[in-house]
Amino acid sequence: MDNNLSLTLKIWRQNDAKAKGRFETYSLDKVSPDSSFLEMMDILNEQLVNEDKEPLAFDHDCREGICGMCSLYINGRPHGPDDDITTCQLHMRRFKDGETITIEPWRSAGFPVIKDLIVNRSGFDQIIAAGGYTSVSTGGVPDANAIPIPKPDADEAMDAASCIGCGACVAACKNGSAMLFVSAKVSHLALLPQGKVEAVRRAKSMVSKMDELGFGNCTNTGACEVECPKGISIANIARLNREYLCAKIQD
Amino acid sequence: MSNLFCSSIGKKLLMSLSGLFLITFLVIHLTVNSLLLFDGSGDLFNAAAHFMGTNPLIRIMEPLLGLGFFVHILYGSLLTAQNNKARGNDKYSSGNKTTEVMWASKNMWVLGLTILAFLVVHIWQFYVKMKITGDPLLAHTVIDVAGVETQVENAYALVNATFSQLWVVILYVLGSLGLALHLTHGFWSAFQSLGASNDIWRKRLTVVGVVFAWVIGIGFSIIAIAQFLFFQS
Numbered sequence: 057m058d059n060n061l062s063l064t065l066k067i068w069r070q071n072d073a074k075a076k077g078r079f080e081t082y083s084l085d086k087v088s089p090d091s092s093f094l095e096m097m098d099i100l101n102e103q104l105v106n107e108d109k110e111p112l113a114f115d116h117d118c119r120e121g122i123c124g125m126c127s128l129y130i131n132g133r134p135h136g137p138d139d140d141i142t143t144c145q146l147h148m149r150r151f152k153d154g155e156t157i158t159i160e161p162w163r164s165a166g167f168p169v170i171k172d173l174i175v176n177r178s179g180f181d182q183i184i185a186a187g188g189y190t191s192v193s194t195g196g197v198p199d200a201n202a203i204p205i206p207k208p209d210a211d212e213a214m215d216a217a218s219c220i221g222c223g224a225c226v227a228a229c230k231n232g233s234a235m236l237f238v239s240a241k242v243s244h245l246a247l248l249p250q251g252k253v254e255a256v257r258r259a260k261s262m263v264s265k266m267d268e269l270g271f272g273n274c275t276n277t278g279a280c281e282v283e284c285p286k287g288i289s290i291a292n293i294a295r296l297n298r299e300y301l302c303a304k305i306q307d
Numbered sequence: 308m309s310n311l312f313c314s315s316i317g318k319k320l321l322m323s324l325s326g327l328f329l330i331t332f333l334v335i336h337l338t339v340n341s342l343l344l345f346d347g348s349g350d351l352f353n354a355a356a357h358f359m360g361t362n363p364l365i366r367i368m369e370p371l372l373g374l375g376f377f378v379h380i381l382y383g384s385l386l387t388a389q390n391n392k393a394r395g396n397d398k399y400s401s402g403n404k405t406t407e408v409m410w411a412s413k414n415m416w417v418l419g420l421t422i423l424a425f426l427v428v429h430i431w432q433f434y435v436k437m438k439i440t441g442d443p444l445l446a447h448t449v450i451d452v453a454g455v456e457t458q459v460e461n462a463y464a465l466v467n468a469t470f471s472q473l474w475v476v477i478l479y480v481l482g483s484l485g486l487a488l489h490l491t492h493g494f495w496s497a498f499q500s501l502g503a504s505n506d507i508w509r510k511r512l513t514v515v516g517v518v519f520a521w522v523i524g525i526g527f528s529i530i531a532i533a534q535f536l537f538f539q540s
């Protein structure tokens with residue numbers, strides 16, 4: 057007995073940044089429940105190409121949950137119905153035969169649509185460029201134990217560093233706020249001695265870039281944390297608030 | 308410090324500090340009002356009202372309280388407007404199915420407006436009558452303050468008469484409900500905005516906040532209901 061799925065797909069199509077978008081409905085038969093969501097999208101595109109229609113544009117790269125490119129808003133949730141995974145890690149067994157799946161791009165003033173399901177997330181790159189790095193010269197490769205770091209700090213820094221910059225936090229937030237992303241990027245450096253050197257400047261420049269780009273203000277709803285594929289905690293947002301307020305008081 | 312209050316986090320700092328200030332005011336207000344539950348003669352409440360009306364510290368705090376409300380409402384509305392803009396005009400057609408998000412946290416402005424609407428009626432019913440226009444019900448009464456016979460305004464008579472009307476009681480219960488919901492999220496959120504939270508304290512602060520919010524909300528409601536049901540002569 058084959059348990060393949062027949063699906064109705066309601067997908068956002070938009071020719072370019074300026075064009076008015078619309079939903080189009082496609083049907084797809086014989087989708088294996090073992091295929092990934094993006095494989096299902098590939099099958100749909102192949103079908104469109106064979107029908108001489110324009111394939112769908114959607115972002116993806118690594119397809120193993122580490123690059124942060126994939127970004128689909130599926131049935132009311134960023135990265136779809138599963139928890140703690142990216143779109144590329146979502147599998148079709150999460151869907152029922154005959155189901156209608158609505159697929160939309162991230163929506164937020166900070167992430168304008170470029171084409172179909174692709175949005176412009178360069179705002180995140182600009183925030184990183186504003187200070188999300190260390191510029192201290194480290195010389196040659198030091199011994200791993202040269203700078204002792206308490207295990208809990210190392211763990212927390214590592215957790216914060218797992219942010220892949222996908223933007224699901226902004227997509228889920230009722231305020232279009234980028235605080236979870238910025239707080240992760242500030243935290244993973246602020247927790248470590250190498251990052252502390254520039255912590256004050258970093259917190260100030262990254263927050264001011266975030267504000268300048270028109271991302272919203274955090275109301276602490278916590279939706280970002282629920283939808284983040286990497287489980288970044290909003291405790292990082294509290295840390296960002298601390299870092300920023302202390303930095304400002306020193307001015 | 309220069310442009311602190313232009314930044315998103317700086318504005319939230321103002322929301323948090325003004326919110327916490329308003330919370331301390333609520334605690335004092337509820338404490339004084341709770342005297343209404345224990346004393347049908349109203350002497351205790353009149354003594355407390357007299358103390359609050361004449362105490363220099365309270366007189367200084369009064370304009371500060373006004374300022375606190377002003378800042379909180381102004382910045383709350385500003386932040387809400389900015390956030391709506393940042394969300395953008397295009398809505399998700401498949402809606403928002405994110406679970407585990409507290410309803411109050413997404414509706415702080417609407418809940419704030421409920422509080423504000425109640426506040427206008429409340430100020431008009433008591434503050435304006437007691438401080439500005441006066442009211443025949445407030446005619447002086449003599450009470451015993453620490454063994455001394457003192458002439459004070461009969462604030463209790465005004466309270467008692469106001470709460471003899473059913474619509475007032477309903478309005479106060481609705482206002483308290485809005486306030487309770489506002490605080491179920493607001494309490495812990497104020498600490499988060501200050502940076503005074505982490506994974507452990509967040510759980511504690513949320514529990515304390517929810518309990519606190521309902522003590523405040525149910526407390527004010529009970530006083531209004533009790534006045535209506537049990538203290539009408």
Ligand code: HEM
Pocket residue numbers: 273274275276319322323324325326327329330333379380383384386387415416418419420422423489492493494496497498500501
């Ligand atoms: C006694 C009355 C009030 C108390 C005790 C109170 C308390 C609080 C607290 C503690 C917060 C959390 C602050 C934070 O997240 O850092 C808050 C948030 C908020 N309050 Fe109030 N509030 C009161 C009245 C009002 C009123 C009248 C409004 C009118 C619009 C209002 C609007 C808001 C809004 C919009 C927020 C969310 C701000 C944000 O997170 O962006 N509040 N309130």
Ligand code: SF4
Pocket residue numbers: 218219220221222223224225226236237240280283284285286287288
């Ligand atoms: S915090 Fe989470 S949701 Fe936001 S960009 Fe990073 S990985 Fe994506």
Ligand code: FES
Pocket residue numbers: 115116117118119120121122123124125126142143144145
């Ligand atoms: S394609 Fe790289 S994380 Fe999904």
